[in-house]
Amino acid sequence: MAEHDPDEAPDIDIARRDLLIAGALSATAAALPGSAGAQTPGASTPQAASTPAPVIARVALRVNGQRYEKEVDTRTTLLDLLREHLHLTGTKKGCDQGQCGACTVIADGRRINSCLSLALMHEGAEITTIEGLGTPERLHPLQAAFVKHDGYQCGYCTPGQICSAVAMLDEVRRGIPSHVTADLNARPLLSPMEMRERMSGNICRCGAYSNIMDAIGEVAGVSVAGGKA
Helix, strand or coil: CCCCCHHHHHHHHHHHHHHHHHHHHHHHHHHCCCCCCCCCCCCCCHHHHHCCCCCEEEEEEEECCEEEEEEEECCCEHHHHHHHHCCCCCCCCCCCCCCCCCCEEEECCEEEEHHHCEHHHHCCCEEECHHHCCCCCCCCHHHHHHHHCCCCCCCCCHHHHHHHHHHHHHHHHCCCCCCCCCCCCCCCCCCHHHHHHHCCCCCCCCCCHHHHHHHHHHHHCCCCCCCCC
């Protein structure tokens, strides 16, 4: 049986220690960001390479009686066209999901949530915003009624409320029913219940609903008794 040479033990220990150190360094380098998986400067990532360039298109429409022609990203909403490109900031961006009604405008006679509608969908359309309804010197009847009945508090929802109310009263005049209309021959068609249903898409986070009802009721010629049926 060969004898163990004590002189060889240090060499074995050193080799084992070097192996452990090398392994630890390799694991650390792999875990550090920008080391093992780093790309050379200027190289594009797969995500960047797959992001399409914006597509620009021209849209022409009339807003508050004035014609505009703009080149916009095809993903631009009507709301962003009004606010960012035409600088008509009366129309407000609230939830940006079509749930609060702050962005309501009138497009070809119909009220819509401008945050849910692409600008390109309104080529040649006639858009009316709160700026187009009246001026400080000559208020629209609904604007004047909102002032009279204190139909706002913070005022953020007010442009959408007024635009929606203008279009809503036009719907009533044309005999367009709502989900709660029981009799199309009944007059006045705009009962307090009808008003609440027809304006339900416009949220007032301050809770000025009774004042808003009073303002709309005055213009419509309907007594709503503080917004209560």
